[in-house]
Amino acid sequence: MRVTEIFFSIQGEGSRAGRPCVFVRFTGCDLRCGYCDTAYAFHGGADMDRAAILAEVARHPARFVCLTGGEPMLQRELPDLARELLARGYEVAVETHGQRPLDALPAEAIRVVDVKTPGSGEVATDLAYLDRLQPHDEVKFVVCSEDDFRWSREVVRRHALEGRVQVLFSPAWGQVAPRDLVRWMLESGLDARLSLQVHKVVWGPDVHGV
Numbered sequence: 001m002r003v004t005e006i007f008f009s010i011q012g013e014g015s016r017a018g019r020p021c022v023f024v025r026f027t028g029c030d031l032r033c034g035y036c037d038t039a040y041a042f043h044g045g046a047d048m049d050r051a052a053i054l055a056e057v058a059r060h061p062a063r064f065v066c067l068t069g070g071e072p073m074l075q076r077e078l079p080d081l082a083r084e085l086l087a088r089g090y091e092v093a094v095e096t097h098g099q100r101p102l103d104a105l106p107a108e109a110i111r112v113v114d115v116k117t118p119g120s121g122e123v124a125t126d127l128a129y130l131d132r133l134q135p136h137d138e139v140k141f142v143v144c145s146e147d148d149f150r151w152s153r154e155v156v157r158r159h160a161l162e163g164r165v166q167v168l169f170s171p172a173w174g175q176v177a178p179r180d181l182v183r184w185m186l187e188s189g190l191d192a193r194l195s196l197q198v199h200k201v202v203w204g205p206d207v208h209g210v
């Protein structure tokens, strides 16, 4: 598997934000979101087999592992790695753009799907997988404008996501003021959750490996 970095930090995003977590960041992505804060993971990295990744994860005192990237679902062995982590008692979350099949992942793995908004420049044509998510999964919209928020709200409605999965709205860093996003959320009446990138508040926006 191709790995950019493995680090121990707090989960900065989503409904599990604030919890200690080991991050495994895989190298490579097939999308190019305009706002991507992790372009350093598009290339480079080092080959590690699953045993080496498991050993590195085990160096840290955490029970929660986040598989991210780049795009983790481009790694052929990702479902096997997730299964091995679960068998060792870890809670496992997979951060993905959702534009690669997710069905090979074990059901116990938490799918955190970032539904790419028009503002990302990488909207998907097929969102049918949203209808197969489970209650512990999360659907995240990174909002670049009020138009993006309206578009996201329509996806939530069309796929009946409210109350069925965790629905999260996150401001694209530096593009949307959190207070504007909160206002749009409250005006919409949706039962959704604001997600800020807590690690950027703690360590600053440009620090890698946190």
Ligand SMILES: C[S@@+](CC[C@H](N)C(=O)[O-])C[C@H]1O[C@@H](n2cnc3c(N)ncnc32)[C@H](O)[C@@H]1O
Pocket (backbone or CB within 6 Å): 029, 035, 036, 037, 038, 068, 069, 070, 071, 072, 095, 096, 097, 113, 114, 140, 142, 170, 171, 172, 173, 197
């Ligand atoms: C770097 S991506 C890696 C996982 C996967 N490729 C994806 O897009 O979900 C992890 C998360 O960071 C978010 N992200 C990246 N740049 C961001 C930014 N400038 N502001 C807010 N969220 C950002 C992405 O939208 C995604 O939800």
Ligand SMILES: Nc1nc2[nH]cc(C(=O)O)c2c(=O)[nH]1
Pocket (backbone or CB within 6 Å): 009, 010, 011, 012, 013, 023, 038, 066, 068, 069, 095, 199, 210
């Ligand atoms: N602390 C921290 N939390 C995160 N949650 C998701 C991240 C990601 O880049 O996928 C991330 C990250 O890069 N850092």
Ligand code: SF4
Pocket (backbone or CB within 6 Å): 029, 030, 031, 032, 033, 036, 037, 038, 039, 069, 070, 071, 097
């Ligand atoms: S899919 Fe994720 S890693 Fe790839 S460009 Fe978009 S935000 Fe960055």
Ligand SMILES: [Mg+2]
Pocket (backbone or CB within 6 Å): 037, 038
């Ligand atoms: Mg990140």
